Amino acid sequence: MAKWLLKSEPSDYSIDDLAQDEITVWNGIRNFQARNFIKEKMRVDDSILFYHSSCKLTGVVGIAKVVSEAYADPAQFDEKSQYYDKKSQQENPKWFVIDVKFERKATAIFLLKEMKTSPELEDLLLFKQSRLSVLPVTDKQWHFIVSKINS
DNA sequence: GCCAACGTTGGC
DNA sequence: GCCAACGTTGGC
Numbered sequence: 474m475a476k477w478l479l480k481s482e483p484s485d486y487s488i489d490d491l492a493q494d495e496i497t498v499w500n501g502i503r504n505f506q507a508r509n510f511i512k513e514k515m516r517v518d519d520s521i522l523f524y525h526s527s528c529k530l531t532g533v534v535g536i537a538k539v540v541s542e543a544y545a546d547p548a549q550f551d552e553k554s555q556y557y558d559k560k561s562q563q564e565n566p567k568w569f570v571i572d573v574k575f576e577r578k579a580t581a582i583f584l585l586k587e588m589k590t591s592p593e594l595e596d597l598l599l600f601k602q603s604r605l606s607v608l609p610v611t612d613k614q615w616h617f618i619v620s621k622i623n624s
Numbered sequence: 625g626c627c628a629a630c631g632t633t634g635g636c
Numbered sequence: 637g638c639c640a641a642c643g644t645t646g647g648c
Contacts, residue, residue, distance in 0.1 A: 480645095480646090482645095482646090505632090506631090526646060526647085527645075527646050527647075528646095531646080531647070602630090604630060604645050606645085
């Protein structure tokens with residue numbers, strides 16, 4: 474099973490929002506590389522690290538899981554949505570989503586600044602592509618991060 | 625709130 | 637197909 478890191482701005486959608494909703498549609502991804510990961514690589518039961526970005530305490534704050542195959546993002550066809558894309562056609566959708574299910578909150582947030590100083594994470598794609606909001610993590614990176622948020 | 629980094633768009 | 641201009645992300 475593949476493992477992923479998903480970023481979200483907590484002022485927009487936080488781990489507490491997910492805990493309350495249980496399941497949410499991960500919509501609004503409008504970056505091609507992120508789209509391709511979702512559409513081509515994500516599978517049901519893949520694991521997710523939930524990361525808070527653009528806030529006071531940036532870092533990994535919980536764990537979630539992929540619970541659907543990729544499907545067309547409905548928001549791209551909704552003229553009233555902020556994610557509306559007039560260039561996307563029903564028969565050939567540009568943007569995709571998956572459903573995400575809450576698993577658990579971190580006991581302790583693993584802060585970005587701590588992640589940066591961990592040799593175990595030196596190859597983390599998060600540092601190389603700071604603007605990518607959907608990115609794969611290796612099994613080793615996964616286990617290291619999970620050990621940090623459970624302690 | 626600022627600003628650097630970087631992804632996307634569009635003119636040529 | 638290149639690259640400048642533009643818009644957005646995200647850390648600080």
